Amino acid sequence: MRRLVTLLAENHPGVLTRVAGLFARRGFNIESVAVGVSEVPGLSRMTIGVEGDEATVEQVTKQLNKLIPVLKVVDLDPQEAVTRELALIKVNAEPSRRAQILQIVEIFRARVVDVGPRTLVVEISGTGDKVEALLAMMREFGIKEVVRTGAVALERGHRLMRQERVEEEVS
Amino acid sequence: MSERLNGAQAVWRCLEAEGVSVIFGYPGGAVLPLYDALLDSSVRHILVRHEQAAVHAADAYARVTGQVGVCLATSGPGATNLVTGLANAYMDSIPVIAVTGQVTSRLIGRDAFQEADVTGITLPITKHNYLVQRPEDLPRVFREAFHIARTGRPGPVLIDIPKDVQSQMLEYDYPAQLNLPGYRPTVLGNPRQIQLAAEAIASAERPVIIAGGGVVSAGASGLVRDLAEMQDIPVVTTLMGIGAMPVTHPQCFGLLGMHGRFSANRAVSESDLVIALGMRFDDRVTGGAGRYAPRARVVHVDVDPAEIGKNRSVDIPIVGDVGKVLEALLPSLRAPALRAAEARRAWLAQVQDWERQRPIAYEESDDRPLKPQRVIEEISRLAGPEAICVVDVGQHQMWAAQLWNHQQPRRFLSSSGLGTMGFGLPAAIGAQVAAPGGEVWLVVGDGGLQMTLQELATAVQEELPIRIAVINNGFLGMVRQWQEMFHRRRYSAVQFGPWPDFVRLAEAFGLPGLRVQSLAEVGPALTRARLEKGPVLIDFIVDPEECVFPMVPPGQGIEKMILGPDVPAVRPVAVKG
Numbered sequence: 001m002r003r004l005v006t007l008l009a010e011n012h013p014g015v016l017t018r019v020a021g022l023f024a025r026r027g028f029n030i031e032s033v034a035v036g037v038s039e040v041p042g043l044s045r046m047t048i049g050v051e052g053d054e055a056t057v058e059q060v061t062k063q064l065n066k067l068i069p070v071l072k073v074v075d076l077d078p079q080e081a082v083t084r085e086l087a088l089i090k091v092n093a094e095p096s097r098r099a100q101i102l103q104i105v106e107i108f109r110a111r112v113v114d115v116g117p118r119t120l121v122v123e124i125s126g127t128g129d130k131v132e133a134l135l136a137m138m139r140e141f142g143i144k145e146v147v148r149t150g151a152v153a154l155e156r157g158h159r160l161m162r163q164e165r166v167e168e169e170v171s
Numbered sequence: 172m173s174e175r176l177n178g179a180q181a182v183w184r185c186l187e188a189e190g191v192s193v194i195f196g197y198p199g200g201a202v203l204p205l206y207d208a209l210l211d212s213s214v215r216h217i218l219v220r221h222e223q224a225a226v227h228a229a230d231a232y233a234r235v236t237g238q239v240g241v242c243l244a245t246s247g248p249g250a251t252n253l254v255t256g257l258a259n260a261y262m263d264s265i266p267v268i269a270v271t272g273q274v275t276s277r278l279i280g281r282d283a284f285q286e287a288d289v290t291g292i293t294l295p296i297t298k299h300n301y302l303v304q305r306p307e308d309l310p311r312v313f314r315e316a317f318h319i320a321r322t323g324r325p326g327p328v329l330i331d332i333p334k335d336v337q338s339q340m341l342e343y344d345y346p347a348q349l350n351l352p353g354y355r356p357t358v359l360g361n362p363r364q365i366q367l368a369a370e371a372i373a374s375a376e377r378p379v380i381i382a383g384g385g386v387v388s389a390g391a392s393g394l395v396r397d398l399a400e401m402q403d404i405p406v407v408t409t410l411m412g413i414g415a416m417p418v419t420h421p422q423c424f425g426l427l428g429m430h431g432r433f434s435a436n437r438a439v440s441e442s443d444l445v446i447a448l449g450m451r452f453d454d455r456v457t458g459g460a461g462r463y464a465p466r467a468r469v470v471h472v473d474v475d476p477a478e479i480g481k482n483r484s485v486d487i488p489i490v491g492d493v494g495k496v497l498e499a500l501l502p503s504l505r506a507p508a509l510r511a512a513e514a515r516r517a518w519l520a521q522v523q524d525w526e527r528q529r530p531i532a533y534e535e536s537d538d539r540p541l542k543p544q545r546v547i548e549e550i551s552r553l554a555g556p557e558a559i560c561v562v563d564v565g566q567h568q569m570w571a572a573q574l575w576n577h578q579q580p581r582r583f584l585s586s587s588g589l590g591t592m593g594f595g596l597p598a599a600i601g602a603q604v605a606a607p608g609g610e611v612w613l614v615v616g617d618g619g620l621q622m623t624l625q626e627l628a629t630a631v632q633e634e635l636p637i638r639i640a641v642i643n644n645g646f647l648g649m650v651r652q653w654q655e656m657f658h659r660r661r662y663s664a665v666q667f668g669p670w671p672d673f674v675r676l677a678e679a680f681g682l683p684g685l686r687v688q689s690l691a692e693v694g695p696a697l698t699r700a701r702l703e704k705g706p707v708l709i710d711f712i713v714d715p716e717e718c719v720f721p722m723v724p725p726g727q728g729i730e731k732m733i734l735g736p737d738v739p740a741v742r743p744v745a746v747k748g
Contacts, residue, residue: 009353014290017291018294021294055480058480059477059481062476062477065476068319068353069353070353
């Protein structure tokens, strides 16, 4: 089972090390990590993809909560969250096949962000599945390089990470 | 009102502001400013012979007093020598502050002389750690570090201070307020959960309390006893929970787990309600098996939410300080229903009967060879219940856990979670510093003593009257026992030879040494040792191949418990429920 855990942490040097170190020493698997500043100055927000059963994800959440610079941890319900990944794909684009590529880019609502004599760089954002689907299409033309971010996610609706939730005491 | 000080002066002022009266340390290049400022401080400094001893002594000081223990070391090797002791304090949830020097800020990351990434190294073995980059941060960092170390689930916190930060000036003002938005331990239990626990207790017919180290650190042993007596519940303890209940109390069945008593383990495995207080279902308690306490619902009280459900599934979890939770629980307890009350009296009688059938026993010998268990019992008898018993790690540790007359909390000091050989002697030093007038006995193996032997010099220099009982079997006894039992007696690297002469070693360090080889010599030697004004060592030459029983083989259920060399494993007997 893959879950997304999202957290708010003080934006200090070493916080990412603490989070990553915790996963390493407790034997939890990180699938993806995305880190950036949040809407609050001094706080960064991380979205971590975790592979594991329910008990593992619960332990991950609890252990993350014990890190002093971590202010809040939420195990996101995938049904209740908007999730996005971003990928840049450098694909072979001989002049004869360019039109075909551009058509696929259009269908995926992706964008061409760089044009070279023999390559295009395509930017896509979307769910992991959508990114995978475009990659599959592009493979036909010959992918030279790919770079992907980890997933970022926000809860749907009006709920905010920073709002005091009812202290969930237990599992 | 602030005051202009350099960083080093500020450190001592911070320690004084936290009520620290003594620290254990070892100087070096990166802490020279701190050692200079020490001369103008009221804090007493105990100079150890190796940094590992400083952290173990600080740890033991904390165990005895309940206050934060503090140690100090220089950068690089000084700091890395603290690693074992920090891991030890972390595993046993002991509040310790380690202050380390670091190379000058502009040299950090350049592999400078005596540089090590100490905050990186200690990340997984501290509750939190700091690298102080500006002198003006020192007061806030110390305020936070002490708060973090002593509250919630206690643990060690390391503060790494570059040498230039120690020399730079700051406006010193110790902050009254804390700002730690990411650290708010839950202390009070959830009332709804406490109510559920009360209901479960009222209807239980075969309840048992497992008291762990959390009971001791919360100062809740009186409340545990109240709960047990009010409700006729038997109590068993983990290694860290020893002393939470007087071992002579008719409802106390002592240690459980791998080398626990038959009655204690049996009580848990037949129980219908386990009330787990400040303990963590460690594999030395449960055998590591998933079928622990198979018939029981579990109420688990712990101040660390991450402990709940980590090792054993829990029916009624309560996050909070054991003391605060029990204070809320006790008034809401009703007398058990008549049927339950009768069943419970029968249950208690049953557990007492198991204890009578299978007490901790060992084969007595005539005068020789000396039985190690007997030596430990004799020490306990003479020293009395007020004495502090410090142990190292191995067979003697288990015998002392089983056989010492434990009456109070904070009187039995053991490296329990990490199992650190070499803990004993420095811990005895810390204990004696914490309890200057108290009688401190160190029960230590000949293996563990050789790991931190140099600290005999510290004990002599500080005139600490610790009484050292070496349980000398010439083997690494516990490893030997496992090789005997699980590796067909193929002994591999467990025998020392040639044997160091501990009596002459003691004398070389400047303390009296005695040797005891027969039962007749035990009493007189102990009496003489108790009269010494300074440290004293007795070398007890004991039966070399004695084993610790009972024993639950690792990874097995308690039905596989081995009671003695010739006693077959116990078969489970269903209890009528």
